[in-house]
Amino acid sequence: MIVIADRGEVAKGSAEIFFRKVKFWKEDGQEEAPPVFNADGVNYFHVKVVGLLFVATTRVNVSPSLVLELLQRIARVIKDYLGVLSEDSLRKNFVLVYELLDEVIDFGYVQTTSTEVLKSYVFNEPIVVDAARLQPLGPAAIFMQGTKRMPGTAVTKSVVANEPGGRKREEIFVDIIEKISVTFSSSGYILTSEIDGTIQMKSYLSGNPEIRLALNEDLSIGRGGGTIYDYRSSSGSGAVILDDCNFHESVRLDSFDMDRTLSLVPPDGEFPVMNYRMTQEFKPPFRINCLIEEAGQLKAEVIIKVRAEFPSNITANTIAVQMPLPKYTTRASFELEPGAVGQRTDFKEANKKLEWGLKKIVGGSEHTLRAKLTFSQESHANLTKEAGPVSMTFTIPMYNVSRLQVKYLQIAKKSSSYNPYRWVRYVTQANSYVARI
Numbered sequence: 001m002i003v004i005a006d007r008g009e010v011a012k013g014s015a016e017i018f019f020r021k022v023k024f025w026k027e028d029g030q031e032e033a034p035p036v037f038n039a040d041g042v043n044y045f046h047v048k049v050v051g052l053l054f055v056a057t058t059r060v061n062v063s064p065s066l067v068l069e070l071l072q073r074i075a076r077v078i079k080d081y082l083g084v085l086s087e088d089s090l091r092k093n094f095v096l097v098y099e100l101l102d103e104v105i106d107f108g109y110v111q112t113t114s115t116e117v118l119k120s121y122v123f124n125e126p127i128v129v130d131a132a133r134l135q136p137l138g139p140a141a142i143f144m145q146g147t148k149r150m151p152g153t154a155v156t157k158s159v160v161a162n163e164p165g166g167r168k169r170e171e172i173f174v175d176i177i178e179k180i181s182v183t184f185s186s187s188g189y190i191l192t193s194e195i196d197g198t199i200q201m202k203s204y205l206s207g208n209p210e211i212r213l214a215l216n217e218d219l220s221i222g223r224g225g226g227t228i229y230d231y232r233s234s235s236g237s238g239a240v241i242l243d244d245c246n247f248h249e250s251v252r253l254d255s256f257d258m259d260r261t262l263s264l265v266p267p268d269g270e271f272p273v274m275n276y277r278m279t280q281e282f283k284p285p286f287r288i289n290c291l292i293e294e295a296g297q298l299k300a301e302v303i304i305k306v307r308a309e310f311p312s313n314i315t316a317n318t319i320a321v322q323m324p325l326p327k328y329t330t331r332a333s334f335e336l337e338p339g340a341v342g343q344r345t346d347f348k349e350a351n352k353k354l355e356w357g358l359k360k361i362v363g364g365s366e367h368t369l370r371a372k373l374t375f376s377q378e379s380h381a382n383l384t385k386e387a388g389p390v391s392m393t394f395t396i397p398m399y400n401v402s403r404l405q406v407k408y409l410q411i412a413k414k415s416s417s418y419n420p421y422r423w424v425r426y427v428t429q430a431n432s433y434v435a436r437i
Helices: 014-023 064-082 087-092 094-104 152-156
Strands: 002-004 036-039 042-049 052-058 143-145 148-150 171-184 190-203 211-214 219-221 240-242 244-247 261-264 270-278 286-294 299-308 315-324 329-336 343-348 353-362 366-375 390-397 408-411 421-435
Touching: 014 036, 014 042, 014 052, 036 064, 042 064, 052 064, 064 087, 064 094, 064 270, 087 094, 171 408, 240 270, 261 270, 286 315, 286 390, 286 421, 299 315, 299 353, 329 343, 343 366, 353 366, 408 421
Parallel strands: 002 052, 171 421, 219 240
Antiparallel strands: 036 042, 042 052, 143 148, 143 421, 171 190, 190 270, 211 261, 211 408, 244 270, 286 299, 299 366, 315 353, 315 390, 329 366, 343 353, 390 421
16 A cells, blocks of 8 residues: 655554555445545545555645546556566565655655656666566456467566666557446346547567557547447448547657558557547447346345357456345345356345356356345335346456457567567456446
């Protein structure tokens, strides 16, 4: 946990107060504390990055979104320097992290969050954490270059540390990460759908050569441009229409309108090349069907079906399905389909929630969960009004629903033998994936 309080206006015990508040947060049945809360006149802001809490405190009324964005950027700068964010790496590099924070924030005022600029002021090299001690990464961490594969641990190198032997592997990593929000009606129709996407880049190229990154030629920006996106087509045809987008300050858009090519000289560290948003209707990766009905006195049955709508060569990972149950539910017994592997079920009695976890789902497959509920009293209302909605989280590697693609990544050549590695990864994650019942 890193606590930032730079003006001396907050008591020294604020870290302990924050930790206790977050650990024992049980207000209104919430499992986790909100990102912003007030305690004893002190405003606490926090973000969670790979299991670590980054916290800022102040007594002043400041913009929450500004502070939360600052915390995310501080986490990114520390990751750029240390290579990997973990409790072990922070403990070993405490002096370096303290020095970084001292340069980023001066008496409560932000100076810079650019790794490129900080390299001129912070010269200490990090103590590198052994990659073998890192937690194993899932399939979503795999990068691709044609048919070649590269594990995500490749991006755990520091952008400032020198490698053993003085040699530096010339490579660049590009992430296309999409977080999708979908709301289904009780009859399965899509009520709302939105994609929040970003193209992230991390460069280990020496000399900062110019890069040209080409996107889909049929890409349109603004709802007035182009044809309606045909999400039903399985062949991948149909224009990609973004509602809006913004670019990193280093990106030049000289030829973007003509051939959808971005030119840039990548700064040190990880940075977002482009952020975009899309509300055009798209084919959701999963369909959720849920039914709850009475099954006798003080009993009910829940049936949840999840169907993967993506191709069979794609596999989704770390799927979690949750459903709030009526408050008078006392017990739940579960029945999985025959031969089910890598699935777990649980009934959280404290907050009356049904939980169903699946290790992976292959495209085109369907999975069903049946739950028998026992109540402590009779239901005097419609069960569907007292239960649900069903929510779902997941990660789908090497798949994106918007069909935005990096067509090629061109790097300015220093010599005829210069041919750095180019790695691209697509990841789709659930932001808010909800089905009403």
